[in-house]
Amino acid sequence: MILTVTLNPSLDSIYFTDTFILGEMNRCGNPVKAVGGKGINAGRTAAILGADVTAIGVLAGINGDFIRKALKKEPFFATHFLPIAGESRNAVTVMDRENNQTEIVELGPEITKNTSQQVLDLVMTLAKKQKKEPIIALCGSANTENEHLYENYLQQFGSTTKILTDISGKQLQNVLKSSTKPYFIKPNIHEFADLLNTTVKNKQEVLTHMNHPLVKGIPFVLVSCGSDGAVAKYHERFFDLCIPKIETINPTGSGDATVGGIAFALDQGFSIEETLKYGMACGMSNALEQAVGYVTKENVARLKNEIILQEIQHD
């Protein structure tokens, strides 16, 4: 069983325009609307592959109602979203003829101490009902004054629960400094560079930093590098993951799908090699879809066989 937590879902509006000129009136057609949220995307991915998933989180206001209705129509997973004050955020993307992408993303409703505790209680209650300890994925940003929110969650879960995180910035830094570590983290190469406060240009450079003190205590680290695949550390083992070139349609959310694939494989008890292949194949399958955070079982099964996984010596 997999529980995903999304504290800042969004209502995504994607506008297609011929041109987008700053400071001028830009007319466009009606937007394509979609539900956004890293935990929702990861959960959907794992559920499509066959996992039993409950997506947990918070929703607010009119946008929250829209998201709730849209999620209800999805056949894949159970959802449990608490109503909170404010308005779930809008995320607006403008795509012009030359594929220049401009984004405006709101902060989202505030996650108060009370809300944060209610979500934690809900996760704990659902987790306790399971015969086998669930995998818990904490995904995405939260609009909170508490820079230790996810760290506080980890401390409450304890060290025997497999917690996966797909977070960045201060929340990730604090989680990594915490005494209770997540089992798995998935920064992309930019988030990894940001975390270590250095520049990291390619996979070779990722590898040189894989034993950095900040990530040393984490059992499973996957640094995803877009179309270049990824570099992984699993306990004392290191892997270079190479992926074939594909004709992508929309790679947004590929990282979320990767987390979903990893969660699925861990829940199934697959080997590390198989788990890594699932992660890559899900990221790629998502990139082959217009929809964000969506994969097909068939594409994942096919692409999994095309991942070249090489164990590398590194100390």
Ligand SMILES: Nc1ncnc2c1ncn2[C@@H]1O[C@H](COP(=O)(O)OP(=O)(O)OP(=O)(O)O)[C@@H](O)[C@H]1O
């Ligand atoms: N252009 C691409 N072509 C093929 N595979 C891709 C591409 N982009 C991403 N992927 C696959 O998805 C995985 C995760 O992608 P990426 O590193 O871009 O994550 P991310 O930046 O966290 O994405 P997001 O935050 O939008 O979900 C990659 O390791 C790779 O397997």
Ligand SMILES: [Mg+2]
């Ligand atoms: Mg990401």
